[in-house]
Amino acid sequence: MRVLIVSWEYPPVVVGGLGRHVAALAPALAARGHEVIVLTRGSAPRTQDETIDGVRVIRAAADGLAIDFATESVLAWAQAFEHSLSRAGLALLATGWRPELVHAHDWLVAQTASTLSAVAGARLISTLHATEFGRQQGWLGQPLQLAIHSLEAWLYARSDAVVLCSRFARDQALQIFGPHDRVRVIGNGIHADWWARQDADGPAPAAGRRPLIAFAGRLVHEKGLQELIKALPALARTYPDIGLAVAGTGPQLAAQQDRARRYGVSERVEWLGHVDDVRLRDLFHAVDAVVVPSLYEPFGLVCLEAQAAGAPVAVAAVGGLAELVQDGVSGRVFRPESPDAIAEAVSRLLGEAAVSARMAGRAREAARADYSWSEVAARTETLYRETLVSGQG
Numbered sequence: 001m002r003v004l005i006v007s008w009e010y011p012p013v014v015v016g017g018l019g020r021h022v023a024a025l026a027p028a029l030a031a032r033g034h035e036v037i038v039l040t041r042g043s044a045p046r047t048q049d050e051t052i053d054g055v056r057v058i059r060a061a062a063d064g065l066a067i068d069f070a071t072e073s074v075l076a077w078a079q080a081f082e083h084s085l086s087r088a089g090l091a092l093l094a095t096g097w098r099p100e101l102v103h104a105h106d107w108l109v110a111q112t113a114s115t116l117s118a119v120a121g122a123r124l125i126s127t128l129h130a131t132e133f134g135r136q137q138g139w140l141g142q143p144l145q146l147a148i149h150s151l152e153a154w155l156y157a158r159s160d161a162v163v164l165c166s167r168f169a170r171d172q173a174l175q176i177f178g179p180h181d182r183v184r185v186i187g188n189g190i191h192a193d194w195w196a197r198q199d200a201d202g203p204a205p206a207a208g209r210r211p212l213i214a215f216a217g218r219l220v221h222e223k224g225l226q227e228l229i230k231a232l233p234a235l236a237r238t239y240p241d242i243g244l245a246v247a248g249t250g251p252q253l254a255a256q257q258d259r260a261r262r263y264g265v266s267e268r269v270e271w272l273g274h275v276d277d278v279r280l281r282d283l284f285h286a287v288d289a290v291v292v293p294s295l296y297e298p299f300g301l302v303c304l305e306a307q308a309a310g311a312p313v314a315v316a317a318v319g320g321l322a323e324l325v326q327d328g329v330s331g332r333v334f335r336p337e338s339p340d341a342i343a344e345a346v347s348r349l350l351g352e353a354a355v356s357a358r359m360a361g362r363a364r365e366a367a368r369a370d371y372s373w374s375e376v377a378a379r380t381e382t383l384y385r386e387t388l389v390s391g392q393g
Contacts (some may be wrong), residue, residue, distance in 0.1 A: 032381055127163040128156065309368040317333045
């Protein structure tokens, strides 16, 4: 099959899990014999065209796309880049190449993907990695939030098939956007062996070593770091030397640092900023537990990566996290937005080291068996074929 994947992110431009997802899915599809082209945004004045891991990657020109965020919104910035993506995509089609399928990854490329599928006569598939409704806990009171929600609804209705990353995300999409003939659950994938330690059981903790827990993710409200910071004083009463490593950056960095000061835990928190996958893997290997305190999480890629790395995990009982972690079997699950519940779950992980190690081992094996990229690509290919066949009727 000839597939055009349209994505807002592609390495080295990676903001979150979406970019990493597409960067793994595209080569996995190419490895199955498909002709895959990725159209994404670039940072150079002119469009760039290269082949990486069997995938042709076209990066749209960024010339003249600087936006003054003091006077213009992120939506204006996104729309400006979509114009650039559309021009690069139309130039590709002008060469005579025609995709059978156009696969859009999220609302940021909705208009580009829809335009190119119409011009090429191709079927349109979209993956909704998250929804604005979910991110905002159902409150869509601001113009930007309403605009994003409208674009998601339009892409959902326009698509011949829609991919969601968990049963939770599928059910929520059906609830907020309405019925759809072809909605499929295809989870995120992982290169489990890459994330794992060379010695699968990991080194024995050094006697008297400072307990260390980790958070990884964008510093935005829905990721819930604020709840973990609030839990630190209670954890410190049981583990006086406990430390927290925060990997990630985002618009709430200053607010979260201020919160750590107000709760008297600044000296316990190390702010690592953005970390690449190698440093993130090293972090997961070094800590005693990884905490995912999200308020909204359609899948939970950080959790899956931590599990593949062999780290014990404690996660909020929300969204896709509840599908990745079974309490007492593959990790600890706590009530969301509850610092007391977080402290209790983390305390159990730290205080029951042998039990936590066994749970981490089970989770590591499940990650390897159920979430390989070859399996994700196979499921995606099946959906592609179903969609093409339905279009012939």
